[in-house]
Amino acid sequence: METTRRDFLMVGTKLLVMTAATASALERVLAGAADAAAPYNTADHWWAMLIDVEKCIGGGHCVRACKTENDVVDEPMYFRTWVERYHIDMSDPDHPVVDSPDGGINGFSEKYAEGDGKTFFVPKLCNHCADSPCTQVCPVGATFRTNDGVVLIDKDYCVGCRYCVQACPYGCRYLDPRSHTADKCTLCYHRLTRGMVPACVEVCPTGARQIADLKNPNDPAHEYLRTHKIQVLKPQMATGAKVYYNGLDGAVR
Amino acid sequence: MPGVDGFMYPNEVELQWSVLIVLYPFITGLVAGAFILASLERVFNVQAVKPTYRLALLTALAFLLVAPLPLQMHLGHPERSFEMMFTPHTTSAMAMFGFVYLWYLMVVLLVEIWLEYRRELVLAARRSTGLKRLFYRTVTLGSDNISPASLRIDDRVGRIVTIIGIPSAFLLHGYVGFIFGSIKANPWWSTPMMPIVFLFSAIVSGIALVLLLYVVTSWIRRAPLDIVCVDTVAKYLFYAFLVDFALEMIDLIHRIYEADESFRALDFMVKTRLFTSQIVLQIVLGTLVPLLVLAGTQVVRLRDRLRIRLYVTAGVLTLIGILAMRWNVVIGGQLFSKSFLGYTSYKMGFATREGLLPAVLVLLLPLGILTVLVKVLPPWTSSEATHS
Numbered sequence: 001m002e003t004t005r006r007d008f009l010m011v012g013t014k015l016l017v018m019t020a021a022t023a024s025a026l027e028r029v030l031a032g033a034a035d036a037a038a039p040y041n042t043a044d045h046w047w048a049m050l051i052d053v054e055k056c057i058g059g060g061h062c063v064r065a066c067k068t069e070n071d072v073v074d075e076p077m078y079f080r081t082w083v084e085r086y087h088i089d090m091s092d093p094d095h096p097v098v099d100s101p102d103g104g105i106n107g108f109s110e111k112y113a114e115g116d117g118k119t120f121f122v123p124k125l126c127n128h129c130a131d132s133p134c135t136q137v138c139p140v141g142a143t144f145r146t147n148d149g150v151v152l153i154d155k156d157y158c159v160g161c162r163y164c165v166q167a168c169p170y171g172c173r174y175l176d177p178r179s180h181t182a183d184k185c186t187l188c189y190h191r192l193t194r195g196m197v198p199a200c201v202e203v204c205p206t207g208a209r210q211i212a213d214l215k216n217p218n219d220p221a222h223e224y225l226r227t228h229k230i231q232v233l234k235p236q237m238a239t240g241a242k243v244y245y246n247g248l249d250g251a252v253r
Numbered sequence: 254m255p256g257v258d259g260f261m262y263p264n265e266v267e268l269q270w271s272v273l274i275v276l277y278p279f280i281t282g283l284v285a286g287a288f289i290l291a292s293l294e295r296v297f298n299v300q301a302v303k304p305t306y307r308l309a310l311l312t313a314l315a316f317l318l319v320a321p322l323p324l325q326m327h328l329g330h331p332e333r334s335f336e337m338m339f340t341p342h343t344t345s346a347m348a349m350f351g352f353v354y355l356w357y358l359m360v361v362l363l364v365e366i367w368l369e370y371r372r373e374l375v376l377a378a379r380r381s382t383g384l385k386r387l388f389y390r391t392v393t394l395g396s397d398n399i400s401p402a403s404l405r406i407d408d409r410v411g412r413i414v415t416i417i418g419i420p421s422a423f424l425l426h427g428y429v430g431f432i433f434g435s436i437k438a439n440p441w442w443s444t445p446m447m448p449i450v451f452l453f454s455a456i457v458s459g460i461a462l463v464l465l466l467y468v469v470t471s472w473i474r475r476a477p478l479d480i481v482c483v484d485t486v487a488k489y490l491f492y493a494f495l496v497d498f499a500l501e502m503i504d505l506i507h508r509i510y511e512a513d514e515s516f517r518a519l520d521f522m523v524k525t526r527l528f529t530s531q532i533v534l535q536i537v538l539g540t541l542v543p544l545l546v547l548a549g550t551q552v553v554r555l556r557d558r559l560r561i562r563l564y565v566t567a568g569v570l571t572l573i574g575i576l577a578m579r580w581n582v583v584i585g586g587q588l589f590s591k592s593f594l595g596y597t598s599y600k601m602g603f604a605t606r607e608g609l610l611p612a613v614l615v616l617l618l619p620l621g622i623l624t625v626l627v628k629v630l631p632p633w634t635s636s637e638a639t640h641s
Contacts, residue, residue, distance in 0.1 A: 076254075079263045098260040098594050124262070133438060139350075140333070141342035159336060160329015162269040163347050169438035171262025171591055175269065180329030237437060253592045 040193040042147035046215040047187055048242035049201075050224055051123055053249070055208035058083050058121035062200035062209060063105040069188060069199035078174045079103040080185040081125040081200055087111070088118040088251055096251040122245075122252050123209065125200070126151060126172040126185035127233065130240030134164035134173060143182065149214075149242060150189050155181045169237045187211070212244070259595025268587045268599050271607035272580075273323035276615055278429045278451060279579045280320045283619075285426035285452070286459015287313040288362070288418060293489065295415040301485035307632030308470065309463045310366050315623035317358055323615050324350075327607060346432050357425050361418040367392075368411040370630050372399045426455040433582060440515035441586040446504045453497035458575040460490045461568040466623075468565055476633065480557050487564045491547040494571065498540055501578075518593035526588050526596055531581045539574015543567035 066081045083104030087097045112119045142157035158181035165173040176183040188198035201209045212221030231248040232241040291309035293299040325331045341348035378389035427448040434447025464486045546567040602608030
């Protein structure tokens, strides 16, 4: 069969069009595949938080952000995170005066004069304990520690017995009056698993809060933990608390 | 913040466990105590307490049936409570409740009561007609053999069940103590003494309750009191109370002497917010006074009537004291901050879901159930007939 110039152009154009379409389609497929190429694997992470007491200025941004991000009940008695102000009179260091007006959500008004004892702020949240007493006591296993070290609550399973609230040494849990189930900080798990930091960390103007992935060797948290004097709350409780404080005063409980 | 002194962690301001959770250990304690009293006759052959044997068993059953009710009323999601049985979390003390409860109810108490009453149930089934006959036939589970040989088997099996029942009663209430005693976050609760103290206070409260019920029901029936029986029960109440008091004092002295980091906070709480319920009601009126009264009846010879009045006084005060003890454990354990820097207060509602009214109704309900049980399974006439 003899190929005319006309036939050649027709076939050639058809092939070209088809190839372009195929190439473009392939590009899209590859692009899509590339998006899904980094799935979150719980085995690759071990979450903790670093709090630098010396950097906290008690502005309450974290408390407000947490309430908004996690739809925490607006009443003053329910907090996933809150800020405490410690004031220690040097003549009586064993008896600190502590306040946390509305969990520190609106910051703190001036109360102590410069040079009058020692005053500092301590942000608090769930310690996401490795050996958490709250998950131990849950009668149905509705609260549990994930592979990546975050303590969560299954609200569809919680019976609302409040045993976990009693078992937490740090006062981090409460019963959500809307769902009648236990509630507490999730370390913004919905954000962590999408590669974002918790809301409180995001908004802190002084960087007093840092999320730490202890399984990620490139996480700057390792360097921070190595070079600072770190303490956890109530170490005598042996809960494996994973909120690490820098500059925590011994009076804090 | 109103009701708060010093500093509480914000989430601590509101109490988690209400008066209903106070009733839970109180009621299960009465069950365990009543059963222990019943087993005195059955296992240890204390013949003198025989007139209270059946009443004690029925009392234990009536209160046991109500025991889970305050828990259910308290749960945020009572409709999910069955998950504790179907998918129990093995590290949770609370998850064991359903199993301990069912074991005690189905394996110990119901079996023992059924064996004890089988003869009368069979006779009643034979006597009656119609629906009543159907009812008795059903509760005899179809058995009709009341030959001496079969009754001997009943008696032997009943004894074995009671022997299993004693550690089960210990388990039931020791376990309730463990629920509190194992919470390391709470220094008011966290002590290995808790299950033991709970157990002995349970025995005390159960004996006191059966003593009172025996006196009151005899009075209602205008039947003569078996004074030897009452004396013996009161004697056991006294002994059990001495042990209980000693245990509680060991715990108290240990806490005071050791004076750990929580001591100042707890000491202050006992002297202020818990003063009425702990010092006045639990220790003085609920423990020292009844102990002195009971001790008096042991050493001084008194007329029968006066003695019975003193027993009743001691019994009532004992029950108030043990109820106050449960209150002080459950409510007291939530009044102070785990920061040891402040105190909150408990505001009990009245006609709310966890208020005073439902609490009173929950406490009265077992007495209603007992009234029905006593009608269906009379504990006295037949017991006097069978055992005489």
